[in-house]
Amino acid sequence: DAGVIQSPRHEVTEMGQEVTLRCKPISGHDYLFWYRQTMMRGLELLIYFNNNVPIDDSGMPEDRFSAKMPNASFSTLKIQPSEPRDSAVYFCASAPGTGGGQFFGPGTRLTVL
Amino acid sequence: ILNVEQSPQSLHVQEGDSTNFTCSFPSSNFYALHWYRWETAKSPEALFVMTLNGDEKKKGRISATLNTKEGYSYLYIKGSQPEDSATYLCAFPDKLIFGTGTRLQVFP
Numbered sequence: 015d016a017g018v019i020q021s022p023r024h025e026v027t028e029m030g031q032e033v034t035l036r037c038k039p040i041s042g043h044d045y046l047f048w049y050r051q052t053m054m055r056g057l058e059l060l061i062y063f064n065n066n067v068p069i070d071d072s073g074m075p076e077d078r079f080s081a082k083m084p085n086a087s088f089s090t091l092k093i094q095p096s097e098p099r100d101s102a103v104y105f106c107a108s109a110p111g112t113g114g115g116q117f118f119g120p121g122t123r124l125t126v127l
Numbered sequence: 128i129l130n131v132e133q134s135p136q137s138l139h140v141q142e143g144d145s146t147n148f149t150c151s152f153p154s155s156n157f158y159a160l161h162w163y164r165w166e167t168a169k170s171p172e173a174l175f176v177m178t179l180n181g182d183e184k185k186k187g188r189i190s191a192t193l194n195t196k197e198g199y200s201y202l203y204i205k206g207s208q209p210e211d212s213a214t215y216l217c218a219f220p221d222k223l224i225f226g227t228g229t230r231l232q233v234f235p
Contacts, residue, residue: 058225059224107171115161118172
């Protein structure tokens with residue numbers, strides 16, 4: 015298996031633009047997680063899905079952020095409009111269940127100018 | 128909110144030294160703890176899944192112990208090597224919370 019795939023790996027955009035981050039989880043994993051990593055706050059959970067259904071989105075910072083999982087092999091995290099404070103590395107992870115570890119993607123480094 | 132503390136925040140050791148660091152957490156309602164290793168510019172990699180009080184896990188030179196009654200887990204690295212340099216995170220899968228990590232740097 016190729017592991018968790020994220021795209022793009024790097025994204026530079028201007029304030030106010032819409033940004034869409036993509037994730038392909040490991041096949042057969044029922045859980046998908048979106049995290050944001052910043053220097054100040056470390057690794058924070060934004061939202062997670064179980065069997066394509068959003069379970070907990072309490073970590074989503076505000077209404078500008080939205081996430082979808084239309085099927086078991088694809089998820090998106092959208093920021094609209096983007097702001098400079100959204101600059102961070104966004105990780106997607108998947109897991110077969112809650113008991114074992116999560117498998118992380120390579121991350122997307124987002125810079126909002 | 129689960130209060131998870133990792134200490135020390137950072138650690139510098141010489142190649143060959145053994146080292147250890149701590150993840151502390153409230154002991155009530157424990158479910159499981161995960162240790163991750165996170166190298167700079169890479170994504171976190173799962174090291175251990177710990178569920179039972181007294182658990183000891185080992186992977187090469189790295190091992191971990193768990194004490195759920197007193198609320199801590201130790202990660203040990205025996206004979207540190209420069210390639211062990213990374214941030215080591217503990218995480219609580221049921222609460223989906225990560226600690227802030229211990230940043231280890233091993234000098235040759």
